[in-house]
Amino acid sequence: MRLFLLPISTRRTLIYCEKLHEKAASERSLLDKATFKANDLWVNWEKDEKSPLGWKKKVTTYGNQLLKRIPYEEWGLKTIPALTAKRKKAIEDGKEKYQVMFPGLYLHQNKVPEILKKMASERVAMHRNKLVWSVVAMPFTAPFMLIPVIPNLPFFYLVYRAYSHWKALTGSKHLDFILQHNLPTPHPSWELDEVYTAGLMYPTRAISRAAPRPTKEQAQEVARVVEQQTNGGDEDVMVLQKWNGKLIAEQFHLPDMEVEIERAVEQVEDSIKARDELIEEKLELEKATAKEGRTAKDELPDEVLKPLEQTEKEIHKKAEKVAEKQ
Structure with missing residues (x-):
């Protein structure tokens, strides 16, 4: 099994697990079947133009906006499959192999174990609590069943959030288990270094496709410049472009990876932008309220x-x- 550690910025990293082969329809569990059916229903609603007042399409539009707000860390953990008894035994018997792919120039190998450990543990309590609250809140959505035509959307949203938190929890437990058995083997990938460097060197995906592949010397120089921009680790600097997600997904023939990268990049960009705007607002406020040229710092x-x-x-x-x- 391959895990990908993809730095979005110099301080934030997305984990992505390569999808295992799809099970045959006859081998799917009831949960798998329900998940596939829900996905198909959602896709059909997105295309439905004939429902009264177009409510199905409106629901999917607003729903997709809500899904975008789910933290990319949760989406990443959800890509890691549940730890089945069969896989657990294979790990304990030393028959299961796990490889961690990452861009070595943009994520130092000595940080990989620390990042994996943090991902496996830091969100467990939060997902467990939110799973419980989602289940507890479900009965309170009963009055919405009285609305004609439209299904009980709040109930189904809570069901989805409970399922999402459960998936993230099982992913965390799987990751924690393989860390306990020292299984993930770090594997710096030149292919990732190459795509990351191209994303930082070129302004668009089209130009990146047409341009020559970056050399190792160019990649090392770009990585050095990024390191300088962090001011010794004090600043959080973006290292991945939104449009670059498609190129990384194509490089490893993992189409589902594209949307995970794009979502993570958008969230991290918004977070950094919000932080910078807050700092700017505080500086402006301090200037406006300063007395006789003195700032808040002078009063300490x-x-x-x-x-x-x-x-x-x-x-x-x-x-x-x-x-x-x-």
Whole structure:
């Protein structure tokens, strides 16, 4: 089984598990069959133009907007299949192999175990709690059953969220189990380095397709520039473009990977943009409310102010060193 660790920015990473071969219809469990049926129904609703007032298409439009807001970390964990008794025994007997693919120039190998461990553990409690609350809230949607024609949408949304949290939980447990058995083998991928570098070198997918493949020297230089932009790890810098998701998916013949990457890139970009806007707003507010040229920082007591000044000096020294190297 192959796992992909795909850095979206220098601080945030998406995990994606390569899909196993689809089961034959006769081998699917009741849950699998229900999932396939729900997916088919959703696709049909997206195309339905004949429902009264077009309610089916409107539901899928608003529903897709809600799905976009589900954290990319949850979507990533959901790609990892549940740990079945058969697979668990194969792992314990040493018959199962797991390979972790990642762009070595944009994600240092020594960080891989730490990232995997964090992904396996940090969201478990949250998914468990939200799973419970989704189930508890289901009976309170009963009054919506009285609405004619339209099904009980709040109930089905809660069912979906409960299923989604359960899937993320099973993915976390599977990941944690293989980490306990030291199974994931880190595998730096030049193919990923190449596609990441092209995404940073070229402005569009079309130009990236037409341009020559980046050389190893070019890739190393681009990675060095990205590292400099982080200011010693203080800044979060984007390393993956939204349009590049399709190229990565094509490189490994994994079409489902494209939407996962695009969703993750969009969420991380929005998060960084919101953070930058908040900092800018705070600076503007401070300037507007400053008295006689004094800022909020000037009002701090010496015991708080001195450590801050020392930290600022260290940051300035690092910035000067970076500037000298450039």
